[in-house]
Amino acid sequence: xxxxxxxxxxxVRQAMSQPQVGHMDLDYAKEFSEVVRLxxxxxxxxxxxxxxxxxxxxxxxxxxxxxxxxxxxxxxALNTGYFANRMVxxxxxxxxxxxxxxTEFGVSADPDEVRRKLAAGKFKxxxxxxxxxxxxxxxxxxxxxxxxxxxxxxxxVDGVCSVGGLELDFDRLGADVVFTGSQKALAAPPGTVLxxxxxxxxxxxxxxxxxxxxxxxxxxxxxxxxDDPRGYFATPAVQLMQALKVALQELDKEGLDARWRRHHANxxxxxxxxxxxxxxLVVREPADRADTVTGIWTKDGAAPDVQRVLRERxxxxxxxxxxxxxxxxxxxxxFGNLTKEQANYFVDxxxxxxxxR
Ligand SMILES: Cc1ncc(COP(=O)(O)O)c(C=O)c1O
Numbered sequence: 451x452x453x454x455x456x457x458x459x460x461x462v463r464q465a466m467s468q469p470q471v472g473h474m475d476l477d478y479a480k481e482f483s484e485v486v487r488l489x490x491x492x493x494x495x496x497x498x499x500x501x502x503x504x505x506x507x508x509x510x511x512x513x514x515x516x517x518x519x520x521x522x523x524x525x526x527a528l529n530t531g532y533f534a535n536r537m538v539x540x541x542x543x544x545x546x547x548x549x550x551x552x553t554e555f556g557v558s559a560d561p562d563e564v565r566r567k568l569a570a571g572k573f574k575x576x577x578x579x580x581x582x583x584x585x586x587x588x589x590x591x592x593x594x595x596x597x598x599x600x601x602x603x604x605x606x607v608d609g610v611c612s613v614g615g616l617e618l619d620f621d622r623l624g625a626d627v628v629f630t631g632s633q634k635a636l637a638a639p640p641g642t643v644l645x646x647x648x649x650x651x652x653x654x655x656x657x658x659x660x661x662x663x664x665x666x667x668x669x670x671x672x673x674x675x676x677d678d679p680r681g682y683f684a685t686p687a688v689q690l691m692q693a694l695k696v697a698l699q700e701l702d703k704e705g706l707d708a709r710w711r712r713h714h715a716n717x718x719x720x721x722x723x724x725x726x727x728x729x730x731l732v733v734r735e736p737a738d739r740a741d742t743v744t745g746i747w748t749k750d751g752a753a754p755d756v757q758r759v760l761r762e763r764x765x766x767x768x769x770x771x772x773x774x775x776x777x778x779x780x781x782x783x784x785f786g787n788l789t790k791e792q793a794n795y796f797v798d799x800x801x802x803x804x805x806x807r
Contacts, residue, residue: 451766525547743783
C-alpha cells in the first residue's frame with residue numbers, strides 16, 4: 451500500500467516470466483498494438499493520439515514539456531506539491547518562463563485564481579497535477595482544463611496518480627496532454643508510460659519552426675511506431691509491455707467505471723477508518739481528497755514507528771511523507787488491485803499499530 455508501485459496480479463506476474471521474444475517479432479508487434487488499443491480505452495481517448503513508451507512517469511513529464519515549450523515561452527504551473535514542483539523544474543530546464551500558483555500543503559488549486567491569472571497574461575500552457583502523490587491533494591482538473599482552454603492555452607495533466615483510479619475521460623476533458631505511469635492505478639509493473647495527446651497539439655508540433663529538443667523525447671519520432679509497431683524506433687522493455695497488456699486487459703474486464711467506483715468505496719473505508727481512531731487527514735477539504743492515495747498526520751513524529759509496526763506485524767507497506775514531512779505523515783496508496791477486504795484489513799491494522807499492538 452505504498453503510493454506506487456502497487457500489487458500485481460498473478461496474470462501480470464506470469465506475463466513477465468515467458469521466454470524472451472524479439473521486439474521486432476510480428477507476434478510482439480501484435481501484442482504492442484493491443485497495448486495501444488487498450489491504453490486508449492483506459493484514457494477514453496478516441497479522438498487524440500496515444501503513445502506508450504518505456505520509461506518512468508518523469509519521462510512523460512519531460513515529454514509534455516519538450517512537446518510544447520520553446521525557450522522563453524511563458525507557462526503557468528499549479529504548484530500543489532513535490533511532483534507539481536518537479537514539473538516546474540523540468541519547464542525551467544527547457545528554458546520556459548514559469549509562473550506558479552502555489553498552494554498550502556494539502557490544499558488544491560482554486561480554479562477562480564487560475565482564471566484570474568490567465569486573464570492577466572498570455573500563457574502557452576497550463577500544467578496541473580491531477581493528484582499530487584506527495585501531499586495527496588486532488589485538483590479540480592475539469593474546471594482547470596476548461597479555464598486553460600478558454601484562455602487559449604494548452605492544458606497538460608499529470609495523471610500519474612489518477613488515470614485508472616479516478617474519473618478522467620480524455621476526450622471529454624479536452625486537455626492536450628494527459629499521462630500516467632504503469633505502476634499506479636493500472637496495476638502494472640513500473641517502467642512504462644502512457645501518454646494521450648490532442649490532435650491540436652500534434653499538429654502544432656508538426657508545424658513548429660524550431661526543432662523539438664530531444665530525440666527519445668520527441669513524440670513525432672515515436673508516432674510512426676505507434677501507428678505500426680512492426681518497425682523499429684528504440685528497443686522497448688518487452689516484458690514490461692507484455693505485463694502492461696495483461697494489466698490493461700484486467701482493467702478492461704473490470705470496466706473503467708467499475709474500477710473508479712471500487713477505488714472510491716475503498717478510499718471511503720480507509721478515510722473513515724483513519725478518522726475514527728483520532729487521526730487527521732492531510733487534505734482537509736473532502737472535495738480535494740483523492741481516491742487513490744491518502745495522507746495521514748501522525749502524532750509527535752510517530753510516522754516511522756507506525757510504518758514499521760504495520761510492516762513487521764501486519765505485512766502492510768505504507769510510505770512516509772517526502773522531505774520534511776518524513777516523520778510527520780504517512781501516505782497510504784489504495785489503488786490498483788486493492789480489495790474491500792484489504793481496505794478493511796488496513797483500517798484494523800492501523801488502529802492496532804497506533805497503540806503499538
Ligand atoms: C503525480 C506524480 N507525477 C509524476 C511522478 C513521477 O513518476 P516516476 O517516479 O515514475 O518517474 C510521480 C511518482 O510517484 C507522481 O506520483
